Amino acid sequence: MLFQIEPPQPSAASLAFTLITSRQSILPRRLADPGPTSEQIEEMFQAAAAAPDHGEIRPWRFVLVPPDRRADLGSAFAQALAERDPSATPTQLAQARDKALRAPFVALVIARLGKSEPDIDELERMVSLGAAVQNVLLMAHSFGLGAGLTSGLAMRSIAVRQLFDLQDGEHAICCLNVGTALHRKPARLRPAVDSFVSSL
Numbered sequence: 442m443l444f445q446i447e448p449p450q451p452s453a454a455s456l457a458f459t460l461i462t463s464r465q466s467i468l469p470r471r472l473a474d475p476g477p478t479s480e481q482i483e484e485m486f487q488a489a490a491a492a493p494d495h496g497e498i499r500p501w502r503f504v505l506v507p508p509d510r511r512a513d514l515g516s517a518f519a520q521a522l523a524e525r526d527p528s529a530t531p532t533q534l535a536q537a538r539d540k541a542l543r544a545p546f547v548a549l550v551i552a553r554l555g556k557s558e559p560d561i562d563e564l565e566r567m568v569s570l571g572a573a574v575q576n577v578l579l580m581a582h583s584f585g586l587g588a589g590l591t592s593g594l595a596m597r598s599i600a601v602r603q604l605f606d607l608q609d610g611e612h613a614i615c616c617l618n619v620g621t622a623l624h625r626k627p628a629r630l631r632p633a634v635d636s637f638v639s640s641l
């Protein structure tokens with residue numbers, strides 16, 4: 442009797458290891474259409490919701506910036522530059538504005554560090570935020586998309602706080618940019634495990 446031998450299936454561990462270790466940041470100027478589909482966006486944020494969260498206070502949130510609001514984000518970036526450097530030239534202001542327009546998908550990552558019940562230390566909350574962001578980045582990578590984070594001084598500006606209606610204790614941390622990678626750098630060398638893991 443004829444039968445077909447199935448190729449060995451990669452284990453969940455080897456899939457996870459390959460996915461995690463092959464992820465790399467892609468700068469927004471190297472991200473093009475198509476961006477993530479609405480189903481992919483939903484799954485990226487379901488992945489965020491799977492982050493460890495001490496006290497279940499969800500110390501982070503995301504705000505999507507759809508295409509018709511990118512100009513507002515660009516204006517906030519330009520205002521942020523003008524806030525800290527009143528002598529910024531029109532070219533510099535245009536460059537700041539342009540940063541909002543590059544990636545097909547942009548969301549602001551916000552840390553929620555205000556009062557909470559239970560009261561969880563801010564550092565622990567930032568660990569949760571980092572895990573949520575990493576889950577999103579990995580999910581985007583698993584879809585074959587490119588993704589990267591962008592921050593800068595604009596995150597602390599009044600203009601960005603106002604645009605996103607940030608409340609007391611909330612902080613804009615970075616933008617999450619997702620799209621199709623036009624170019625990927627060679628894989629970055631990663632630190633050796635013994636350089637950051639020791640034993641008592």
Ligand SMILES: Cc1cc2nc3c(=O)[nH]c(=O)nc-3n(C[C@H](O)[C@H](O)[C@H](O)COP(=O)(O)O)c2cc1C
Nearest residue numbers: 464465466467468589590591592593614615616629
């Ligand atoms: C909170 C946060 C903000 C970041 N902001 C920027 C940024 O403004 N510009 C940038 O080029 N990369 C930014 N990055 C991405 C890092 O530069 C990137 O992760 C690093 O270069 C390592 O690259 P890899 O992710 O491919 O390993 C940011 C990363 C984090 C965690």
